[in-house]
Amino acid sequence: MTELDTGAPVVPETAPPDRKTRADKGFLGRAGIVAAVLVVAIVLALVQSGSGLVVWQSVVTGILTGGLYGLIAMGLTLIFGVLDIVNFAHGAFLAVAMFISFGMVQATGLHPYLTLVVAVPVLFLLGAAVHRGLLSGAGGRSLENQLLITLGLSLLLENGLLMFFGAEPKTIALPGDFQFPLLGAVVAGSRLYAFLGAIVLGGLLYWLLRRTRLGTAIRAVAANAPGASLVGINVRRMHTLTFAIGTACAGAAAVLAGPLVTVTPTLGEQFNITAFVVVVLGGMGNVVGALVGGLLIGLVEQLTTIYLGGQSSLLGVFVVFVLVLFLRPQGLFGRRA
Amino acid sequence: MSIVEVSGVGKAFRGVHALSDVDLSVAEGEILGVIGPNGAGKTTLFNVISGALSPDTGRVRLAGDDVTGRAPDRIARAGMVRTFQLMRPFASMTVAQNVSLAAQHHRLSAKALREHALDVVERVGLGPWAHRNATDLPTAGLKRLELARALATRPKVLLLDEVLAGLVPAEREPVLDLLATLREQEGVTLVFIEHIMAAVMRLADRVLVLDQGRVLAVGSPEAVTSDPRVIDAYLGEEPTHADA
Amino acid sequence: MSITIEAPAGSSEAVKAPPLRPQNKQLAILAVLVLVAIPLPLILPAAQGAVAVRILIFLLMAVGWNIMSGFGGMFSFGHAAYFGLGAYTSAYLLVKHNVSPWIGMLAGMAVAAAVAVVIGYFSFRYKLQGAYFALATFAFAEMLRLIVTSSAFANKSVGYSVPLIQDSSLWLIQFPADSPAYFWVALVLAGAAVAISIVFLHSRAGRYVTAIRDDELAAASLGAPVLRHKLMTVALSAAITAVAGAFYTQYYLFVNPDLGFGSAISIQAIVPVVIGGIGTVWGPVVGAIIIGSLTDVTATLLRTPPEFLGFLQGRSGLDVVLYAVLVILIVRLLPKGIVGTLAARWRR
Numbered sequence A: 001m002t003e004l005d006t007g008a009p010v011v012p013e014t015a016p017p018d019r020k021t022r023a024d025k026g027f028l029g030r031a032g033i034v035a036a037v038l039v040v041a042i043v044l045a046l047v048q049s050g051s052g053l054v055v056w057q058s059v060v061t062g063i064l065t066g067g068l069y070g071l072i073a074m075g076l077t078l079i080f081g082v083l084d085i086v087n088f089a090h091g092a093f094l095a096v097a098m099f100i101s102f103g104m105v106q107a108t109g110l111h112p113y114l115t116l117v118v119a120v121p122v123l124f125l126l127g128a129a130v131h132r133g134l135l136s137g138a139g140g141r142s143l144e145n146q147l148l149i150t151l152g153l154s155l156l157l158e159n160g161l162l163m164f165f166g167a168e169p170k171t172i173a174l175p176g177d178f179q180f181p182l183l184g185a186v187v188a189g190s191r192l193y194a195f196l197g198a199i200v201l202g203g204l205l206y207w208l209l210r211r212t213r214l215g216t217a218i219r220a221v222a223a224n225a226p227g228a229s230l231v232g233i234n235v236r237r238m239h240t241l242t243f244a245i246g247t248a249c250a251g252a253a254a255v256l257a258g259p260l261v262t263v264t265p266t267l268g269e270q271f272n273i274t275a276f277v278v279v280v281l282g283g284m285g286n287v288v289g290a291l292v293g294g295l296l297i298g299l300v301e302q303l304t305t306i307y308l309g310g311q312s313s314l315l316g317v318f319v320v321f322v323l324v325l326f327l328r329p330q331g332l333f334g335r336r337a
Numbered sequence B: 001m002s003i004v005e006v007s008g009v010g011k012a013f014r015g016v017h018a019l020s021d022v023d024l025s026v027a028e029g030e031i032l033g034v035i036g037p038n039g040a041g042k043t044t045l046f047n048v049i050s051g052a053l054s055p056d057t058g059r060v061r062l063a064g065d066d067v068t069g070r071a072p073d074r075i076a077r078a079g080m081v082r083t084f085q086l087m088r089p090f091a092s093m094t095v096a097q098n099v100s101l102a103a104q105h106h107r108l109s110a111k112a113l114r115e116h117a118l119d120v121v122e123r124v125g126l127g128p129w130a131h132r133n134a135t136d137l138p139t140a141g142l143k144r145l146e147l148a149r150a151l152a153t154r155p156k157v158l159l160l161d162e163v164l165a166g167l168v169p170a171e172r173e174p175v176l177d178l179l180a181t182l183r184e185q186e187g188v189t190l191v192f193i194e195h196i197m198a199a200v201m202r203l204a205d206r207v208l209v210l211d212q213g214r215v216l217a218v219g220s221p222e223a224v225t226s227d228p229r230v231i232d233a234y235l236g237e238e239p240t241h242a243d244a
Numbered sequence C: 001m002s003i004t005i006e007a008p009a010g011s012s013e014a015v016k017a018p019p020l021r022p023q024n025k026q027l028a029i030l031a032v033l034v035l036v037a038i039p040l041p042l043i044l045p046a047a048q049g050a051v052a053v054r055i056l057i058f059l060l061m062a063v064g065w066n067i068m069s070g071f072g073g074m075f076s077f078g079h080a081a082y083f084g085l086g087a088y089t090s091a092y093l094l095v096k097h098n099v100s101p102w103i104g105m106l107a108g109m110a111v112a113a114a115v116a117v118v119i120g121y122f123s124f125r126y127k128l129q130g131a132y133f134a135l136a137t138f139a140f141a142e143m144l145r146l147i148v149t150s151s152a153f154a155n156k157s158v159g160y161s162v163p164l165i166q167d168s169s170l171w172l173i174q175f176p177a178d179s180p181a182y183f184w185v186a187l188v189l190a191g192a193a194v195a196i197s198i199v200f201l202h203s204r205a206g207r208y209v210t211a212i213r214d215d216e217l218a219a220a221s222l223g224a225p226v227l228r229h230k231l232m233t234v235a236l237s238a239a240i241t242a243v244a245g246a247f248y249t250q251y252y253l254f255v256n257p258d259l260g261f262g263s264a265i266s267i268q269a270i271v272p273v274v275i276g277g278i279g280t281v282w283g284p285v286v287g288a289i290i291i292g293s294l295t296d297v298t299a300t301l302l303r304t305p306p307e308f309l310g311f312l313q314g315r316s317g318l319d320v321v322l323y324a325v326l327v328i329l330i331v332r333l334l335p336k337g338i339v340g341t342l343a344a345r346w347r348r
Helices: A017-049 A052-083 A090-108 A112-135 A143-165 A189-211 A213-223 A225-230 A235-260 A267-282 A287-308 A310-327 B042-050 B072-077 B095-106 B110-123 B139-152 B169-186 B197-203 B221-225 B228-233 C023-037 C046-071 C080-097 C101-125 C130-149 C181-202 C204-214 C216-221 C226-252 C257-261 C263-276 C283-303 C307-312 C318-333 C337-347
Strands: A179-182 A185-188 B002-013 B016-027 B031-035 B057-062 B080-082 B157-161 B189-193 B206-211 B214-219
Touching (some): A017 A052, A090 A112, A090 A267, A143 A267, A185 A189, B016 B189, B042 B157, B042 B189, B072 B080, B139 B169, B197 B221, B206 B221, C046 C181, C046 C204, C046 C263, C181 C226, C181 C283
């Protein structure tokens, strides 16, 4: 677990040993500050609400939801770390996968989680096609072009869904869903499954990147694409694969999140915004950072609801976002560029 | 009185000392050559003096004013202007527009500004290119554009970062002549980084040698090139006497 | 220098110097365009008249975005912030204090410019660049939307409705629904915005802005006052976008947090410019005409769809799908946009 704790970025560690300990010290310091801020935030929430149960419920919900945010953000951060693409269409991919899941459940009565078997490969192929067709080559090179293409793509996908499925909100029911108490807090089974699923998939992705030949090749491309191509790695193929894996993560997250939300063509937007915040918080390109960032943002969202009530949960998320952008743009777990 | 005064300047990147404790003083109207092996910190020194980077330690003074850490545009308007080793033209503008931009802060009339720009363009030998897009220029032309823009600001001090690199010997002569004229006729102070030793020997009043971020030697060109420590630093990277 | 670099190959005669005031020609073209447009609402049927007004609103937003992101190269994903501030400031002053929307528009411009300067100052101070800058602008717009949505002060998610008056009044910018006066007011505003963008681009400040976009450090090293000009650019851009917001509220008589600050608004400011040509004077004009009429064309098409599109009857979203496809195609195939590509052809 110690390797996990250093928040290993996609880019392999290259700092000499003496500086690694210094980086670790800085990391511990930052982790301490984050923990301290969290404790203060929770205490404030206690004072504000006057009820330990309300705060405990928020913390539990926040962490469970945060796992999902982490999974969504992992795909986004992977794409950023390896391809340097800020993918504005990530949320739209998520929405597409959710409608695939919804459609299959409607049509065949399948258990929602079983639609993973279709949604993930379809999203993988969709991602590969989008990268090959739209983002690779000269036209997709500049940052502005990538932003505009993925923005156009997200509009295209969302409004395509709107045209075919209409704007009426839909729900995906989880058969045999249940609720259970956890030290006083109420936890829905679907939420717990989604969290556990996110952790398992996140672990799988981490294993893929760290322990397989494919992962090594991807990390090599991220660290130094020209160098990687010199040792015989097909850089373009690795880019396509990475983009596809990133969108497949969105697909998996969509299926897990399906029973928790009302499904609409534009629901991806909310997740997209949150995922960006998580990615920046965890350090762009840092997969483990994304998971930790997801948990933090899940908590921030819930606690903001306690402070301000109602619709403003995202406001706290944005305040954190802007602070991180200005004060630590490399993220909590990244190194200064 | 010295017009540029650098004292105790240090700058580190991620624990690597690019400059440590550099002192340097340039008299008004002097021509100072800066030499040193690759990676010695020459361009970093320019970046610090011109305000592109702020130093970790030490001060930079221009005509007695402390300009340490001041924004590069303010330092440029105060009369100290640098060129870049890698040419950085404004890609969407013509050669004349590139040059005219550099003189804008003198608040000339539109007509006077244009005439001044065309004058400078002629002076560096880019006349036929004046109304062409800057990116159409060949390398030698881009080098001259760097110089032209710097001249158009009417600088008191010019910091030149390898203006001769990439030019064939025949192209270097006119540039060297121009620099000599600048000092004689307009009293411009020149600090120039150069790898081509013949140019340094010909132009410089004094030479400063940087090695691994430290000042290794300062003195007349002859004294410096015969200094055993300098020869040592250049071992394996023989100064290119025969180049020009 | 004794040796002149030889004239570029293939040009026997010297390239002619550009005119001393290139803006004069562009302003003349603009004047002709405006004159031609004046009788339009009298000729067009009422439905098309509404399309024409919408085109002019798009044009205002596009011109505003183009100044910051095209001329200045600071890619904004959050222009809804300035549109919404313009809309809300004028609506608030009108509804709560009975202030003329003209004054409200000026106040909205001032508020938007001030907010833009504050956001800009922090972004430049902390050197946010590229994707980070785009994300920050986006975050600020979303924050404003959330703040407005949860402020009783701004009527929360309900927003403001403009109080209706009996007859028409230029002072209150309110006319009968199909009056050509709305078009003329919008035409004056949009024409002025394009004129300002032309004058700005060719001013000394505009040239500094262009140089800073091309290469910030090089420009600074030649004495270009970087921070001041960047802030000036974002302020001008925000002020023009605020005019669009204020006029929008008067025309549609209504604004709420999503219509004012929604991310769709930011996208509507970007898309026409991308299609027309980022950083060109006429790109926003061409793009606004295309995007503004596209919505109308698809709406007509779907009202009585041809047989093969029958399944789409009554569905929404086709217009956005079409312009999304257009954006992707333009970025892939004509990265300089329609106007930029034509201009490049012309020069060869």
